[in-house]
Every structure is written in C-alpha cells, then in structure tokens.
Amino acid sequence: MVAKPVFRTCGLTGLKIHDDAEKLIKANAVIAIVVLAIGGLMGLLVVLTRWPSVHLLPADLFYLALTAHGIDILIVWCIFFEVALMYFASAILLGSRIAAPKMGWVAFGLMVLGAAITNWKVLEGNSSVMMTSYVPMQADPLFYVGLILFAVGALIACFIFLGTLVIAKEEKTYEGSIPLVTFGALVACIIAVYTIASGAIILIPTFLWSIGLISHIDPLMYKVVWWGMGHSSQQINVAAHIAVWYAIAAILFGAKPLSEKVSRMAYLTYVFFLQIASAHHLLVEPGLSSSYKIFNTSYGMYLAVLGSMIHGLTVPGCIEAAQRKKGFNKGLFEWLRKAPWGNPVFSGMFLSLIMFGFLGGISGVTMGVEQINIMIHNTIYVPGHFHGTVAVGTTLAFMAITYFLVPALWQREIVMPGLAKLQPYLFGLGMGVFSLFMMGAGTLGVSRRHWDMAFSDAPHAFSYPPAAYLMMGIVGISGVIAVVGGALFVVIIVASVLFGKPIKASAPAPAPSPVASYGSEQHAAVPGTFVLALLFLTMFVLYYFVNWKYLASTWLMS
Structure with a gap:
C-alpha cells in the first residue's frame, strides 16, 4: 500500500509543502552551501596569488586552487542549488507531491559522490587541469568519473522535476498555466539536459582516453563540445536566477x-x-x-x-x-x-539584477563580437566577465532567496539580522568592484591564467603598464571583501538553520502569493x-x- 503524501501549509506564504520535497530541497541546499564555502576558500587563495604585492601560492598550488574554485563554484554549487530550486518551483509552488522521491535521493547521492571524487582528485595534486580540463592536459581518470557521476545525478533530478510537473497537471493541483517562476525553472531544466548531454559526449571519451582505451582526443573537437557544457552551465544559471528575481518580486511585493x-x-x-x-x-x-x-x-x-x-x-x-x-x-x-533595502532578500536580488546587467551583460555581449574578442580573449578580462555573471548575478540572487527559504522551509528566524542586512552589500559591491577592475586589467593585457603577472621567472623581462598593477591591487582588496561577505553568508545561514528561533505557524495561514499563480499586471x-x-x-x-x-x-x- 502506497503511503499517502504528507503536506503542511507554510505559515509565511500559504503554500502547500510536500514533506518529501521539503527534505530533498533542504539536502541539496545544505550541500550547495558547503560547496560554496569550499569554493570560496579556493577563490580567496587564487585572489591572494593574483594580487601582485601578496602573490601567496607557488605555481602548482595556484593551479590546484584555480581548478577547485572553477569546478566547485560554476558547476557544483550552482547546480546543487538549482536542483533545490527546481524542486521548490515544481512541488512547492504547484502544491504537488514530488515525483519519485526515492530516485531523488539516488540523484542526490550520485551528485555528492561525484563532487567528492572530483574534489579529492584535484586536492591530491595530480588533476590541476583547471575547470576547462583542455586536452592534451590529462587528469586522473577518477577526476572525469566524478564529473560524470555528478552529471548523471543532476540529469535524474531534471527528470524528477519534469515528472513532478506531469503529476501536478494530472492531479490538478493548480489552475491554468504553470506560474512564471516554474516556467523559468522548466527552461533551466531544458538547458540543463542539453548541458549534461554535451558533458557526457565529451567527458566519457576523455575518461576512456585517460585510461588508455582511446589513443587521441582532438583538441579543437574537445573545445567545441566541452563549451556546449561549460558555457551552457551558465545559461542554466541565468534562467534560474531570473526565475529567482521574479519569485522575490512576487513574494515581497505581490508583483x-x-x-x-x-x-x-x-x-x-x-x-x-x-x-x-x-x-x-x-x-x-x-x-x-x-x-x-x-x-x-x-x-x-x-x-x-x-x-x-x-x-x-x-x-x-x-x-x-x-x-x-x-x-x-x-x-x-x-x-x-x-x-525594503534593509531586507537581504530584496537588496541581494536587486543588486544581482543591476550588476548582472551592467557588468556581466554589457561585457558579455561586447566580448562576444569576433573582432573585439581578439583583444581580450586570453586576458583576465574573461574571468572578470565570469564574476559579473556567476558571482554578482547568480550567486547573489541565490543568496537572496536563501534568506527567504530558511524561514519558509526550516521555519527558523535569521540570526544576526544586522549582519544579514550588511552581507549582500559586502559580497555584491565587493564582487562588483572585483569584476570591474579585473576587466580593466584585462583590457590592459594582463594574462588570464598565468600565476605571476610579473613574469619574475621568465628569461626575458616583461612589464605591464603601471595602471595594470594598480588595478590588480584593487582586484585583490575587493576580492577579499567579497570573500568576507560570502563567508558571512555561510555563517549566518548555518547558524540560522542550527540555532535560529523557531517560527510559530500563523493562524490562519495567508493566501498563496502571486509567485504560485499565472497572471499579468x-x-x-x-x-x-x-x-x-x-x-x-x-x-x-x-x-x-x-x-x-x-x-x-x-x-x-x-
């Protein structure tokens, strides 16, 4: 006999929350925060090495930290959180039970195992191939195995999301069309399937190459297919964080x-x-x-x-x-x-919106022009653009919605509210300045992946314009400020989940917000x-x- 689904009504939003969906959302969100902390630490090490007056790490450890930072932040942190968002946008917003919750835990387990294996091989020191892992550089075979397992788990999560939409439609848990936020999550899911397929197409043969079963991987073919995964993973982020913008507008303003x-x-x-x-x-x-x-x-x-x-x-x-x-x-x-600029849910969202457009959007379109791209392609401008999209766009938006999810799902108050008000500004503005001056240094020619911009070990002397060193110093200072803001977020959320004051359900619960409905202004x-x-x-x-x-x-x- 199949157990009857267990629901509760959220005292803050009036939404029906399926118990199995809530557990899966919490699990994926918790691991996402853990990975964000690890990736942020690696990012700090990278920043302190690229800062010319500090230059912390030797070359081998720099490339180790850079590899871990790229994989953990762009891929693992974002996709774990996006899985949580997909479950929220389907089961919770539609008031439905989640499809195949046991498979949800299988997906979660594969993703955790895959991320752990890849991080293990990177931290071992023999897989410092950076996030792009371009051939003919070769990582440990388990490096690729970890990424493949993670991708399989994420693909299963996508199918669970799609299955939940089917269940909600068949059981008529909502009226009319799915809400816009759910539609945004559906677009993110479609792009995720394409992204994961691209990763499988290139990572499986690369794994076989790493164990000697394939003799050669063509570097250009690798790049073309790999960027179908690498760039498209950011498009999952874009679709997801725009859904978060619409969700927060509806939750806070009834918009x-x-x-x-x-x-x-x-x-x-x-x-x-x-x-x-x-x-x-x-x-x-x-x-x-x-x-x-x-x-x-x-x-x-x-x-x-x-x-x-x-x-x-x-x-x-x-x-x-x-x-x-x-x-x-x-x-x-x-x-x-x-x-409500003192509410981190709003301030984080609006800073994300403004800086994603002005920093990530403008720079992305400009560097996407074939002629202009030639000036900045292999400069530090490129990661400056990345941080204008992934950091101040996606990560800040995900931080903002977390300040809502903790009271709604964990039913805990946010601790240290004064610091919580400050946190989006520390991270957002710090990362915004970081991105802006990194792009400025790239425009002056500072190399993208070289661990020492002074080329102190080169046989021939080379020096950038003095302004480039000044800009990289500002990058270092603002990067440290942004990492402090990120660390503050992790501390606040973990402390809130563990020690936050329980929120008592209001009676009666409010009507569901427009976030769960279809309709235009x-x-x-x-x-x-x-x-x-x-x-x-x-x-x-x-x-x-x-x-x-x-x-x-x-x-x-x-």
Whole structure:
C-alpha cells in the first residue's frame, strides 16, 4: 500500500509543502552551501596569488586552487542549488507531491559522490587541469568519473522535476498555466539536459582516453563540445536566477509580471538561441569558419540578448507597478527609494539584477563580437566577465532567496539580522568592484591564467603598464571583501538553520502569493524603469563603441 503524501501549509506564504520535497530541497541546499564555502576558500587563495604585492601560492598550488574554485563554484554549487530550486518551483509552488522521491535521493547521492571524487582528485595534486580540463592536459581518470557521476545525478533530478510537473497537471493541483517562476525553472531544466548531454559526449571519451582505451582526443573537437557544457552551465544559471528575481518580486511585493506572455517568450529565446553563444569561447580557433563565428556571435546571439533585456525591463517594472499601487508615486524613483533595502532578500536580488546587467551583460555581449574578442580573449578580462555573471548575478540572487527559504522551509528566524542586512552589500559591491577592475586589467593585457603577472621567472623581462598593477591591487582588496561577505553568508545561514528561533505557524495561514499563480499586471505605468532601461542602453552603446575605438587603435598602419 502506497503511503499517502504528507503536506503542511507554510505559515509565511500559504503554500502547500510536500514533506518529501521539503527534505530533498533542504539536502541539496545544505550541500550547495558547503560547496560554496569550499569554493570560496579556493577563490580567496587564487585572489591572494593574483594580487601582485601578496602573490601567496607557488605555481602548482595556484593551479590546484584555480581548478577547485572553477569546478566547485560554476558547476557544483550552482547546480546543487538549482536542483533545490527546481524542486521548490515544481512541488512547492504547484502544491504537488514530488515525483519519485526515492530516485531523488539516488540523484542526490550520485551528485555528492561525484563532487567528492572530483574534489579529492584535484586536492591530491595530480588533476590541476583547471575547470576547462583542455586536452592534451590529462587528469586522473577518477577526476572525469566524478564529473560524470555528478552529471548523471543532476540529469535524474531534471527528470524528477519534469515528472513532478506531469503529476501536478494530472492531479490538478493548480489552475491554468504553470506560474512564471516554474516556467523559468522548466527552461533551466531544458538547458540543463542539453548541458549534461554535451558533458557526457565529451567527458566519457576523455575518461576512456585517460585510461588508455582511446589513443587521441582532438583538441579543437574537445573545445567545441566541452563549451556546449561549460558555457551552457551558465545559461542554466541565468534562467534560474531570473526565475529567482521574479519569485522575490512576487513574494515581497505581490508583483505580477507586466506581461506573462512577453516574459515567457523572452525565456523561450534562451532555449532556441542562448547555447550558440558558446562560440565566443572559440573565436580564436583557426579550425572554425568565419561565417560560423560571425553568425553565432552576432545575429544569433543577439536574439538571446533580447530575452535578457526584456527580463531586465520587466522585473524592476513589475516591482515599480506594485509599489505605485501601494502609493509610492512621487517622482520617478520613490518606488525604488521606499523599497525594503534593509531586507537581504530584496537588496541581494536587486543588486544581482543591476550588476548582472551592467557588468556581466554589457561585457558579455561586447566580448562576444569576433573582432573585439581578439583583444581580450586570453586576458583576465574573461574571468572578470565570469564574476559579473556567476558571482554578482547568480550567486547573489541565490543568496537572496536563501534568506527567504530558511524561514519558509526550516521555519527558523535569521540570526544576526544586522549582519544579514550588511552581507549582500559586502559580497555584491565587493564582487562588483572585483569584476570591474579585473576587466580593466584585462583590457590592459594582463594574462588570464598565468600565476605571476610579473613574469619574475621568465628569461626575458616583461612589464605591464603601471595602471595594470594598480588595478590588480584593487582586484585583490575587493576580492577579499567579497570573500568576507560570502563567508558571512555561510555563517549566518548555518547558524540560522542550527540555532535560529523557531517560527510559530500563523493562524490562519495567508493566501498563496502571486509567485504560485499565472497572471499579468493590468495597464501598469513604469516610467522609472524606462529611465533605468535607457541609462543601461546608453552605457551599453558607449562601452560597445569605446571598444571598437580601442580595437581600431591597435591596427595602426604606416
């Protein structure tokens, strides 16, 4: 006899919470926080080595730390948290039981085992191939085994999410179309399946090569397929953290999207076009045709960029519409000034939105142009862009929603509320400055992966402009500040889960928030958001053409 599903009603949101789903969400979120702490520590070691006046680690340990940092932050931390979000967006938001909870624990176990094996082999010191693990560099065979196990577990989690959507539809736990946040999670899931398939296609033969069963892996073929996983893993992040933006807008403000249909169409552009932007990692490869490069990094990619720009308009727009309905109508920006900036759920989300657009978005499109890319491809500009997307975009958004999930799922109050208010600003602004000055140093030519920018052991002397050393010093200081902010987040969340004051259920529970429903805001006027959008567009155009001017200055003709 099958046991009847156990549900409870959340006293904060009015959502029905399935017991099995809640346990799986908690487990995946806890491991995500643990991995974030490990990856952050490795990131600190990398920062203190790239900081010229500190230069902490020798070369071998630097590349070890860099490999662990890249894998743990871009892949393991993000995907563990995204699995938790997928379960939340399906079972919890739709008021449904989760599909195949036992398989959920199998998926969780495979992901933990895979991540542990890969970290073990990296920390052993014989797999410092960095996140990209380009051949002909070769890691320990178990390094690849760990990544494959992790990918299999994540793929099972994706199918559980899809199965939960089917159950919710069949059991009619919701009316009409799925909520926008769930739709965003569905897009993230679709991209995740593509990403994992790309990883399997290249990592399985690479593993066979590492144990001698395959004699040769073509480096260009490896790069083309690997970036189908490496770049697309960030597209999972983008779809997921934009879903978090919409969720927080609905939870805190009762905000509805300005147009459900437009927001969903913007999400669909990710499915159809976002993956081809992977080509901007291959623009210096001579084996690929110019027509392939130009199409993928211009006409095709701009359709995906359009989707992100729509979200960048509709998320603050729906918040403005909700605030104006509450009476915050003075001038263009009273709605924004009167927003709850002391609430880390909001401040983390809004800082994520602004900096993802202005830092990660503008730099990503600019460096994705074939001609401009040649100036900065192998410079530290590239990880500067990564940190403008993964760190201040995705990670900060995930931190923000965690401040909501702890009271909602663990039913605990956030401890140290004063520090919790400060934490998003420490991490977000620290990482924002870090990203900005890293891109500036890259524009001056600072190398991307060399452990010593002074080239002190080189047979021939070389020196960057003095401004580059100044910028890398600022990168070091701001990086340490961001790591302190990240460590503070881990401490606050762990302490809240373990020692936070229990939250007593309110009676009666509130009605479910708009986060769990379908619907658009009617006839909303959002002039403040349009001013912000025009500011963004102006900065975008100026930065884009400044880079073309800079490119032209490198092509001097006598």
